[in-house]
Amino acid sequence: MALLPLVRGLSLGAVGFLLGGGLAAGIRGLMGLDPWSAEPVIVVGYVFGLIGWLLGVGLWGTWAREWLGLAPKKDHVHDWRRYFRFCTDHKVIGVQYLVTFMVIMLLGGLLAVLMRVELMQPGKTLMGPGQFNNAMSLHGILMVAVAVATIMGGFANFLVPLLIGAEDVAFPRLNALSYWIIPPVAVLLLATPLMGGFDAGWTAYPPLSVINAPGQTLYLLAFLTFGISSIVGGMNFLATIITLRAPGMSWSRLPIFVWSIFAAALISLTATQFVAYGLLMIILERVAGTSFFNSAQGGAPLLYQHIFWFYSHPAVYIMILPAFGVVLEVLAHFSRKPLFAYKWVVGAFLSIVVLSFFVWAHHLFTSGMADYLHLPFMVTTELISIPTGVVFLAGLGTIWLGRLWLTTPMLFALGFLFNFLIGGITGIFLADVPTDIQLQDTYFVVAHFHYTIMGGEVFAIMAGGYYWFPKITGRMYNDRLGKLHFWWMLVTYNLTFLPMFWAGVQGMNRRVADFPPELAGVNLFASIASFFLAASFVVLVYNLVVSWKRGPVAAANPWRARTLEWQTTSPPPLENFPAEPQVMGSPYDYGVPGSVHSRPGIAGGAQEVKHAQG
Amino acid sequence: MAVHAPAEARRHVSRLAINRLGLWLFLLSEGFLFAAIISSRYYLQGLNRPETLNQVLGLGITIVLIASSLSAYRAETSAAHGDQKGFSRNTLATIIFGALFLVGVSIEWREAFHQFPPYTGFGTIFFTMTGIHAFHVLTGLLALGVVFFLGRDGRFTKGASWGVEGTVKYWHFVDVAWVFIYPTLYLVN
Amino acid sequence: MRRASPRVALRRGLWVFIALVVLAVVEYLLTLVMKSGNLPWMVIMNIIDAGLIAYFFMHIAQLWRREE
Known part of the structure; x- marks a missing residue:
């Protein structure tokens, strides 16, 4: 089940390949050429197959539906299965x-x-x-x-x-x-x-x-x-x-x-x-x-x-x-x-x-x-x-x-x-x-x-x-x-x-x-x-x-580095930062008195709360 | 969840401006493709140009494509001002002009097959250049078709007209590309 | 450019169209007259073409001007 998008992509890709390859062979046949010449069939078949693969693996659900006026589907997957999906x-x-x-x-x-x-x-x-x-x-x-x-x-x-x-x-x-x-x-x-x-x-x-x-x-x-x-x-x-x-x-x-x-x-x-x-x-x-x-x-x-x-x-x-x-x-x-x-x-x-x-x-x-x-x-x-x-x-x-x-x-x-x-x-x-x-x-x-x-x-x-x-x-x-x-x-x-x-x-x-x-x-x-x-x-x-x-669980900032990626949890949450950080100075001013690279944003603004609930 | 829309409050540049920038960057990239094609014409063929080119047809399809740019511009302007009828009419006109252009190219191809087939020096350049451009016209027509059908219910004329704007910008770019290709193939001497 | 009223915008489009057609015809006629060395003129006219389309049709100035 987890690999459903991959299966869909592969099968649509195969269908596309057959369609494109058949198309190329058909056109070659009509032009009076040998229809089964390998390379033209492969090239056209591949182009169609690539489109089929992309549509199947997730382009259709999350995007292409919009082109036909349909609402895109939301994919509600949070666990490891995300890594095998679009x-x-x-x-x-x-x-x-x-x-x-x-x-x-x-x-x-x-x-x-x-x-x-x-x-x-x-x-x-x-x-x-x-x-x-x-x-x-x-x-x-x-x-x-x-x-x-x-x-x-x-x-x-x-x-x-x-x-x-x-x-x-x-x-x-x-x-x-x-x-x-x-x-x-x-x-x-x-x-x-x-x-x-x-x-x-x-x-x-x-x-x-x-x-x-x-x-x-x-x-x-x-x-x-x-x-x-x-x-x-x-x-x-x-x-x-x-x-x-x-x-x-x-x-x-x-x-x-x-x-x-x-x-x-x-x-x-x-x-x-x-x-x-x-x-x-x-x-x-x-x-x-x-x-x-x-x-x-x-x-x-x-x-x-x-x-x-x-x-x-x-x-x-x-x-x-x-x-x-x-x-x-x-x-x-x-x-x-x-x-x-x-x-x-x-x-x-x-x-x-x-x-x-x-x-x-x-x-x-x-x-x-x-x-x-x-x-x-x-x-x-x-x-x-x-x-x-x-x-x-x-x-x-x-x-x-x-x-x-x-x-x-x-x-x-x-x-x-x-x-x-x-x-x-x-x-x-x-x-x-x-x-x-x-x-x-x-x-x-x-x-x-x-x-x-x-x-x-x-x-x-x-x-x-x-x-x-x-x-x-x-x-x-x-x-x-x-x-x-x-x-x-x-x-x-x-x-x-x-x-x-x-x-x-x-x-x-x-x-x-x-x-x-x-x-x-x-x-x-x-x-x-x-x-x-x-x-x-x-x-x-x-x-x-x-x-x-x-491995031992890592702290948010094990290197005590100043750049922004270390100012959030490891690994970062979906939205990266609880609230938008404010940048105040250079990221590299180590040892410069009074220097600050960034300050965390203030969470809980109306928009943030609304977004967190939505 | 795989798709998440960043909260509106955090964004300092509007979605529209981001889309525009992205599209322009893409067009810049496409410009390099056409630059490569045009430079290969001069590298291989210099200024050589067969006398058998159909000059009238060349000028004709150029003007048809420029006309399609005008109607595309009018479609975009109409959509931005909420004029549903003007949008539909002009989008349809653009599609028709674009299709006419493709018909012109295919007539040109039929003649070219006899005069300078693809295996000859000039034919190689001619078919590649017009072919890649025609492919761009074809994708533009597909996008225009999508925009035309989606826009019949007025979704673009109610303020959110990025779909039209983006497609029309792409269409204009295809026109710009042809403006450079036309003299490169038909006129230089 | 500032957002013009629809009428002004449509008329501006028509002028740009006429300019583009004139340029295309001039390119063609120039080739009939000049028997060699027309490439620089073609390039100049193409750049004008591209500039007209990019500025008036594609609103390139939107990239650096504040949004309307």
């Missing part, structure tokens, strides 16, 4: 995102382990080259999704309304929609191996992505759907932050995490349309026989790379900006000092947003694009390291002379600084054209972006996860296990990825299942280290699961 409470949606993407992260990690098994020695160990590339592509897109959505979908959903003193986001139903559109993405991606997989990498460059197995089409549809979720989410956060701040929460008092989400939401709102168009072009190329990338007809494969990176480079800032936000938040609260250079950090976030749209072609230095584009894109790419450096220095300035409280989240935030420094500095070699031409498509690139995204963002996710765990679950995690997890992960992480820089300089190519015997030593070392790295996640999962069930 629930519009931002806290429920945040937890849905966090759990979903935690599972996806573990799956993607498992694929990485499989790849490292293959790379333990030269020659074939486990997978052939095709299977290896399928695993690599699937690992890539799963982890990109994790990097984009864990903070933006999970933490931001749970925390942004709390941090600004609001009751919910601006568009709660759209918010639920942006989560429930994700399960079809996961299903499609996990179904790709059944249709031959996709071996073009998560970047899906044509011409390969136009001619490979039908699994590629599933991948394209999945990414496109995920993009819709990202756009809707970005729009929702912008509207929420602009309109729903509590009285007194001026822009200069906004917690830095909220600013980082604001900046990242600007990117995901706008740039995502480009990747949607890029993926659509490949779908049309495969299904409708267009000639975007067919040079014989005047097409150009490079068009895809431009369109794709016009999204996907800004997208790395969708990943890393919220990570900056989480880390600065944690650093300030556990250094017991005001956040250093707050206004400069905000300025840096916004300039990163603007600059991120002008750097994309540094991914194309070796692609054969016009030479005159090399210099401008090298310059803009190096320019963007200035605001990034400002954020990094603000982190250092915050812990400088602070009274550091070395809890688990604080350790992860410091680990972020360590890893991100390596990731940032190695990026310079990839921004410079002469070195990039040598390093492109080697493990140097792999190591660089894993240092920024895994060493950077995933460490930030861990920092945020431990920091907000008591708020989200109402229970405390085991601090000793948390610290064990940190040291274990920090050491094995660096042992895994640091050697990859060296391997890359020695000529180890990325996206290959085999390598010359000279590189056997370093690959074996990285593989063994990666197995230990994977094992560190067992500690994490054990700690989270056991603490969620049986």
Whole structure:
């Protein structure tokens, strides 16, 4: 019974798929084509199936009925079943995102382990080259999704309304929609191996992505759907932050995490349309026989790379900006000092947003694009390291002379600084054209972006996860296990990825299942280290699961932090705050005499009482 | 309970203003989609344009779409001022103009299939661009249809006209997109 | 803009419509006259089009003006 909405969604989705697929087959039959060509049938069937799934899972009851003039149904469920329904409470949606993407992260990690098994020695160990590339592509897109959505979908959903003193986001139903559109993405991606997989990498460059197995089409549809979720989410956060701040929460008092989400939401709102168009072009190329990338007809494969990176480079800032936000938040609260250079950090976030749209072609230095584009894109790419450096220095300035409280989240935030420094500095070699031409498509690139995204963002996710765990679950995690997890992960992480820089300089190519015997030593070392790295996640999962069930009950404000989310119970009630809080000053003025961030609102006003009764 | 409406007393920006902001943000996002499509035209085809394009039809459907924007504007104004008849009449006119536009596009497609089929360079751009735009017109027509049927009992003319306003804004946006697409496909040289 | 009376608002809509049609026709005629390099003119006229629609039809000023 609890899973009724899911069953309804699945069955309507199946009906939609059959309808759409039948429609496509029928039209093809009328046009005199082979009606059962797999890909057009799948594409049209999927679009109808997606609509059916969404209607069934709750869109119909809570929303679409209005379009036909019927009253929407209210869903009176308060217990754990909310998490399996079309629930519009931002806290429920945040937890849905966090759990979903935690599972996806573990799956993607498992694929990485499989790849490292293959790379333990030269020659074939486990997978052939095709299977290896399928695993690599699937690992890539799963982890990109994790990097984009864990903070933006999970933490931001749970925390942004709390941090600004609001009751919910601006568009709660759209918010639920942006989560429930994700399960079809996961299903499609996990179904790709059944249709031959996709071996073009998560970047899906044509011409390969136009001619490979039908699994590629599933991948394209999945990414496109995920993009819709990202756009809707970005729009929702912008509207929420602009309109729903509590009285007194001026822009200069906004917690830095909220600013980082604001900046990242600007990117995901706008740039995502480009990747949607890029993926659509490949779908049309495969299904409708267009000639975007067919040079014989005047097409150009490079068009895809431009369109794709016009999204996907800004997208790395969708990943890393919220990570900056989480880390600065944690650093300030556990250094017991005001956040250093707050206004400069905000300025840096916004300039990163603007600059991120002008750097994309540094991914194309070796692609054969016009030479005159090399210099401008090298310059803009190096320019963007200035605001990034400002954020990094603000982190250092915050812990400088602070009274550091070395809890688990604080350790992860410091680990972020360590890893991100390596990731940032190695990026310079990839921004410079002469070195990039040598390093492109080697493990140097792999190591660089894993240092920024895994060493950077995933460490930030861990920092945020431990920091907000008591708020989200109402229970405390085991601090000793948390610290064990940190040291274990920090050491094995660096042992895994640091050697990859060296391997890359020695000529180890990325996206290959085999390598010359000279590189056997370093690959074996990285593989063994990666197995230990994977094992560190067992500690994490054990700690989270056991603490969620049986951990000690957490106080409302175990960190004695000043931001608004800690000024309500753990976990917060449906309306977040008994009455609207009043914001009086900066959230980070620790140790500043007489400073106050917020005062609780006065409950019991006529409206409040009426609302509580209604 | 899954749906909860925040208490009115706490809100400092009206629901209407929030809706408007959200819609504009969405339209900004859609603007990037059309920017991507238009830039791919110049990237692939430069200023190349076949002489066989049906120029009269192109100008014709452009004017029809602009006319539909006028009637949409009139429908919104009527709804905001409580004029039920004006609202219904103008919404219906907008739907008819929009449908006429789609008819024009499909005539254009029939001709284009012979002159520059989708597998040719210009055909790729032409069919993609008009196709994505026509899809937006189609969704706009669906929304207008919903608004038309819901509004017959006067629910939008009694003060709460966000449904009309939002739909009409979206419709105007589709018009703006076409205003840029028209010269991009038919006129540049 | 302040809320105008229905008559004024409807007449204003008509003027905007006429301006848009005139611009479309001018674009078309310009193409017949200019055999090359009309792109900048098209862009300028399109921006005017978009500005007219956004300001008068879509009331973009509602975003930053106090509500009526």
